[in-house]
Amino acid sequence: MKIEDFDEKESLKNILWGMGVGTWEWNIQTGETRFNERWAEIVGFRLEELQPTNIDTWMSLAHPDDLAESEARLDAHFKGETDFYECEARMRHKEGHWVWVLDRGRIITWTAANEPEWIVGTHLDITERKEMELAFHEKAEELRLSNKELEQFAYVASHDLRQPLRMINSYLQMLERRLGKELSAENKKMMDFAVKGAQRLDQMLLALLDYSRVGRKGQPKESFHLAEGLQEALLFLQPDIQDSQAKIRWEPENLEAWPQVQASPDEMTRLFQNLLSNALKYRYKDQSPDIRVTLTSEQEHWKIRVQDNGIGIDPEQSERLFQVFQRLHTQQEYAGTGVGLAVVRKIVERHGGQVGVEPNTSGQGSCFYFTLSC
Ligand code: ADP
Secondary structure: OHHHHHHHHHHHHHHHHHHEEEEEEEOOOOEEEEOOOOHHHHOOOHHHHHHHOHHHHHHHEEOOHHHHHHHHHHHHHHHOOOOHHHHEEEEEEEOEEEEEEEEEEEOOEOOOOEEEEEEEEEEEEOOOHHHHHHHHHHHHHHHHHHHHHHHHHHHHHHHHHHHHHHHHHHHHHHHHHHHHHHHHHHHHHHHHHHHHHHHHHHHHHHHHHHHHOOOOOOOOOEEEEEEHHHHHHHHHOOHHHHHHHEEEEEOOOOOHHHEEEOOOOOHHHHHHHHHHHHHHOOOOOOOOEEEEEEEEEEEOOOEEEEEOOOOOOOOHHHHHHHHHOOOOOOOOOOOOOOOOHHHHEEEEEEHHOOEEEEEEOOOOOOOEEEEEOO
């Protein structure tokens, strides 16, 4: 047989077979139904095993839980509400497992009374995609739950541990007062260490509490003018700015030119506040801070950089600094709890952005950046 001898219908049949497409034709009025060989193969049969075929063939293989959805969509198409029928449904395989199919069809003839008559359509095996989708959703759900649990744990731990700690603190102070002069210089030193240790622990618990509150206690996301977050943070930091005689510039200089973003207002303020307060804090003691906040537009997001002229960061250490309690300095050198950058990361990631450290173009100091979608 030469290629010219194939009629169009035959060619079409072969193309569909090659693409792995099952076909069905259903007379809605009489129930008469025809399938191609591939339709049967998807559910593990040879076509002759299913003969004689009618609409019950389909019904008996379809998953009972998917029938209502499929019927509703067919009905919508019959009523002319949709241009075609489409549904993802499960079919029982000959070996007993379920196969996912993408079922699509369209009415092609109507009766004299204008009732839908023949509808023809296709079955495409989408089991692999569906299983991947389901596994992905399961993993995402697992992750969501374990994140929630962790946050709850961090909250409960930090909140509840503060109570007995307060007790330790106040009894230590009472003891110190009562023993007063009786304490030898050495014992007094030890008592001081104990008090300082308890206070430090309280600061750390408070910081952890703060961290666990990001996303749970903050204002919901709304359309927010990013410059407002910057301005408010600068306002909160006024005492530090004045003390250190810091120079702070921002670009674009005109704050009106800064964008509106979908964000939680108080979290944006907090984000700027944490980065700016670090830029003020980690300075050379004999140099006033010189800080630049710049906004640039990149493909699908805004990039905000906070650059300072301070002590800078070893690039190899930068990644771990975004984890809770990670610091590069002692309490004596620079006070802090090591949670500020972890809060920054949590806020940015909650807003779908990224955060990191870049080489500072001015050669000295550090450059932190974060991104927000446009
Ligand atoms: P904290 O400031 O309370 O220690 P952070 O999480 O804000 O906590 O910062 C973690 C560490 O990152 C700091 O201890 C410091 O070592 C380093 N760091 C943060 N910001 C800067 C900066 N602008 N310049 C230099 N080092 C910084």
